[in-house]
Amino acid sequence: MKVLFIGDIVGNTGRKAVKQLLPELKQKYNPHIIIANAENAAGGRGVTGAIVKEFLDLGVHGFTMGNHTWDNKDIFEWIDEEPRMVRPANFPEGTPGKGHTVIKANGKELVIINLQGRTFLPAIDCPFQKADDILRGLGKKPRAILVDFHAEATSEKIAMGWHLDGRASLVVGTHTHVQTNDDTILPNGTAYLTDVGMVGSREGVLGMEREAVLRKFRTQLPVRFVVDEGKWQFHALVVEIDEATGKATKLDKIRIREGEWMMS
Numbered sequence: 001m002k003v004l005f006i007g008d009i010v011g012n013t014g015r016k017a018v019k020q021l022l023p024e025l026k027q028k029y030n031p032h033i034i035i036a037n038a039e040n041a042a043g044g045r046g047v048t049g050a051i052v053k054e055f056l057d058l059g060v061h062g063f064t065m066g067n068h069t070w071d072n073k074d075i076f077e078w079i080d081e082e083p084r085m086v087r088p089a090n091f092p093e094g095t096p097g098k099g100h101t102v103i104k105a106n107g108k109e110l111v112i113i114n115l116q117g118r119t120f121l122p123a124i125d126c127p128f129q130k131a132d133d134i135l136r137g138l139g140k141k142p143r144a145i146l147v148d149f150h151a152e153a154t155s156e157k158i159a160m161g162w163h164l165d166g167r168a169s170l171v172v173g174t175h176t177h178v179q180t181n182d183d184t185i186l187p188n189g190t191a192y193l194t195d196v197g198m199v200g201s202r203e204g205v206l207g208m209e210r211e212a213v214l215r216k217f218r219t220q221l222p223v224r225f226v227v228d229e230g231k232w233q234f235h236a237l238v239v240e241i242d243e244a245t246g247k248a249t250k251l252d253k254i255r256i257r258e259g260e261w262m263m264s
């Protein structure tokens with residue numbers, strides 16, 4: 001089976017890019033299941049029910065989140081009833097929502113798991129142990145499993161790749177918004193990429209207006225970041241998974257820049 005995974009979609013600029021590109025990408029790659037990280041989809045902070053609906057209508061089947069999960073309060077209204085969204089599984093006990101779920105589409109089944117790193121991010125529960133707990137609960141039968149590890153430090157992400165090698169089909173990083181060039185299939189069959197990159201403006205800083213970010217760096221004063229409306233860039237990946245074994249057979253990075261149309 002083929003899975004298309006789209007990195008952090010940042011605000012209106014990112015949503016515009018997804019809307020524009022998805023029909024073409026579906027044609028080119030024929031993915032059975034499409035998953036997107038939606039933690040920045042609403043003005044860079046969190047996501048709303050209306051935006052989730054917008055993505056579902058475009059053909060996205062499931063969503064992962066991250067440290068911005070709770071930034072838009074709208075999410076508290078529906079996350080417990082939304083079966084297609086996961087937030088980091090290692091958030092404290094009692095947090096709304098869930099950390100893993102099964103996405104079914106086009107006759108295929110994909111387990112999606114969201115975890116968050118603890119290096120340069122809040123000290124939540126251990127993502128490595130939480131991954132073990134979830135995988136234990138899923139049983140021994142081989143399954144297609146996608147892990148979105150939302151983390152800052154490349155070392156923590158690489159370590160998670162090794163930790164889950166042979167136990168997940170894909171371990172992909174999100175959160176840093178910049179696509180890394182270390183895509184590989186680990187020795188025991190787990191496809192791995194440290195960060196898939198974001199979908200948002202390429203004229204700002206990580207999707208936000210550069211002037212505000214620069215002001216913050218220069219003055220250290222509190223600044224309100226706003227989504228940049230410049231030309232977009234789109235980052236995603238396509239992974240092919242052998243359902244009989246749960247192992248990945250192929251990983252393709254996707255990087256497209258508005259006005260350049262570079263596909264790799």
Ligand SMILES: [Fe+2]
Nearest residue numbers: 008039040175
């Ligand atoms: Fe993000």
Ligand SMILES: [Fe+2]
Nearest residue numbers: 066067068175
């Ligand atoms: Fe993040």
